[in-house]
Amino acid sequence: MFKEPAWRFFPLTPAAQTGSLWAMRTYTLDDLRNWPTATRDLSNPARLAVIGDPVAHSRSPQMHNPALRAAGIDGEYVRLHLQPEELEEGIALMKAADFIGFNATIPHKGAVFAAVDGMSETARRIGAVNTVAIRDGVLVGHNTDAPGWKEAVREAFSADLAGLRVMVVGAGGGAGRAAAVQCAMDRCERLVLANRTVEKAHALAAELRDAIGDAGRLAVIPWEEGAMERELDGIDLIVNATSMGMKEGDAEAVPQRLIQPHHLVYDMVYAPARTRLMAAAEERGAKAENGLGMLLWQGALAFEFWFRREAPLVAMREGLLGS
Numbered sequence: 001m002f003k004e005p006a007w008r009f010f011p012l013t014p015a016a017q018t019g020s021l022w023a024m025r026t027y028t029l030d031d032l033r034n035w036p037t038a039t040r041d042l043s044n045p046a047r048l049a050v051i052g053d054p055v056a057h058s059r060s061p062q063m064h065n066p067a068l069r070a071a072g073i074d075g076e077y078v079r080l081h082l083q084p085e086e087l088e089e090g091i092a093l094m095k096a097a098d099f100i101g102f103n104a105t106i107p108h109k110g111a112v113f114a115a116v117d118g119m120s121e122t123a124r125r126i127g128a129v130n131t132v133a134i135r136d137g138v139l140v141g142h143n144t145d146a147p148g149w150k151e152a153v154r155e156a157f158s159a160d161l162a163g164l165r166v167m168v169v170g171a172g173g174g175a176g177r178a179a180a181v182q183c184a185m186d187r188c189e190r191l192v193l194a195n196r197t198v199e200k201a202h203a204l205a206a207e208l209r210d211a212i213g214d215a216g217r218l219a220v221i222p223w224e225e226g227a228m229e230r231e232l233d234g235i236d237l238i239v240n241a242t243s244m245g246m247k248e249g250d251a252e253a254v255p256q257r258l259i260q261p262h263h264l265v266y267d268m269v270y271a272p273a274r275t276r277l278m279a280a281a282e283e284r285g286a287k288a289e290n291g292l293g294m295l296l297w298q299g300a301l302a303f304e305f306w307f308r309r310e311a312p313l314v315a316m317r318e319g320l321l322g323s
């Protein structure tokens, strides 16, 4: 039975309205070199960060700081702008500053994969690390994007991947890859990979053939209306893992006329909250959800990886919603 999350249309509170330093500030490598001085105005030591280039847009502090407060942990989670050539020094400085861990976003997920001392099976299969725990100076990598997306789908549609026929649109990027690997690990009923650069989808399919168990369940198509149309009758879950829908005037990731009432549509895009694809899907009578749940759940799983305890999900959700 489909259960509609009550929170999905809530606006996110702009950082400036919260008044919190962590909500507004983005730190740099120079700050990291003088960490106690740079962070002296924070009420707790900054020992967690999201690193990226750019990173100022990241909403992770809005969910992780309320989680730390709710769990009674003394620590702040901050944004850290590191360029690719700054990554190695940045990681060494975080270690020296006694960080608990960090999240990595674009463009660092691949480089961090290569930099960690060990990693989870999920991270190894996805080939990217978005979460690192620093345990006694050892970097342990994990990927919470894929299991986070799976939880978000379960919450949005009360559905398990194992029973679904899935089309991943944008299977050439990191997020599409994470979704496809999760589908294969869960041995979903059918997995169709669609991508503009179709060679990337073929390469991914070749990697997933063993994991999915039965190569007949796997198909690759170009990102073309006709090819999608031929598949969509037999698809339950459509996933938009392209960045289309974020900008005014973007092309449709999936042409609206192809969406049917039986489809579940998961758009990884979460800004605007009611994405263009969601609106198009709902007009066609389909159920649709934005990517905010994926953001929440990957954060919750990261919290659990760092602290080995259940994440305070309510605080994290409220933090994201700005309430």
Ligand code: NAP
Pocket: 106, 145, 169, 170, 171, 172, 173, 174, 175, 176, 195, 196, 197, 198, 200, 223, 240, 241, 242, 243, 244, 246, 268, 269, 270, 291, 292, 294, 295, 296, 298
């Ligand atoms: P990425 O690595 O840059 O991949 C982008 C994908 O979109 C590729 O498959 C690319 O196709 C396709 N694409 C881009 N522009 C296109 C266009 N104009 N026409 C057709 N295909 C196009 O990006 P990513 O990191 O995977 O992120 C993808 C999306 O997921 C973004 O919107 C991101 O914000 C979202 N995301 C959300 C969450 C969340 O927590 N909700 C987490 C991660 C990512 P080619 O291979 O042909 O280039």
